[in-house]
Amino acid sequence: MKSKxxxxxxxxxxxxxxxxxxxxxxxxxxxxxxxxxxxPLSIVFKDFKMITSLINLPNEFNEKWLNDFFALESTIGVPKSWAKIELPSWICQESDFISIRCQNSGELSPIFDEVNGPITSTSLNITGQDPIVNFLDAKEFFTTNMKEEYFCDNAKTVCSGRSSTIVLYDITEIKVVREGKYIEEIKEHLKLLSA
Structure with a gap:
């Protein structure tokens, strides 16, 4: 079901x-x-192949570089002009960037298969409240607000509880808009793009 x-x-x-x-x-x-x-909402992809099916990435954004970047609890915004197709207006809204992540966990893999593509991604919470980081709170939120939808009951992934780092990248500039725990490692990793 497309609206699930x-x-x-x-x-x-x-x-x-x-x-x-x-x-x-x-x-x-x-x-x-x-x-x-x-x-605007981020997009989470299953893997590098799924990303490149929708987005034209420059050569420096190779599979290893991106996988290492995403392993540092991070999201990257790339110009929406890099999209291979016209993305729906509600994804980017007024932003010039598409925010992307990649995560292929046991919980997400069947969702990608069911949707047959990437999914939108945002934190589970009421806007202005802290994001939910544990199973019981997530289940309670789900039951209270959206029990007709799908919940990962077999969740094994443990959330760190930290905010991810968000980086905006275009050919002329790299801008960190939110710093997470691994910001120093991410800054070093970003230097590889100009090496």
């Missing part, structure tokens, strides 16, 4: 998402979280 939402753990916090091409999913997420319907 999924609740799942990530390396940092519990997340909520759905098919990136479903406006119904986007609207339901905005309603559940209580945020502005103009908020």
């Amino acid at each position: 939402l999924y609740v799942y753990p990530t390396d940092t916090v519990w997340g909520i998402g759905g098919d990136i091409f479903s406006e119904d999913c986007y609207r339901k997420i905005a309603k559940i979280k209580g945020h502005d319907s103009k908020k």
Whole structure:
């Protein structure tokens, strides 16, 4: 079902998402979280192959570099002009960037298979409240707010509880917009792009 939402753990916090091409999913997420319907969402991909099926990446963004980057609890925003297809307006909203992550956990793999592609990703919480980081709180939020959707009951991933680092990249500039735990390692890793 194109409009189904999924609740799942990530390396940092519990997340909520759905098919990136479903406006119904986007609207339901905005309603559940209580945020502005103009908020852009990140996209989480299964692997490098799935990313490159939708986005033209420069040569320096090779599979190893990206996998090492994403392992540091991080998200990267790339110019939306790099998209191979026109993405739905609700993904980027007014932003010039597509924010992407890659995570292929046991919880997310069947979701990618069911959706047959990437999914939107945002933290599981009411806007303005702390993101949810443990199973019991995630289950309670799900039962209270969205029990008709899908919840990862077999969750084994342990969330770190930390905010991820967010980096915006274009050909002329690299900008860190949020610093997470591994910011120093990420800064060193970003230097490899110009090496």
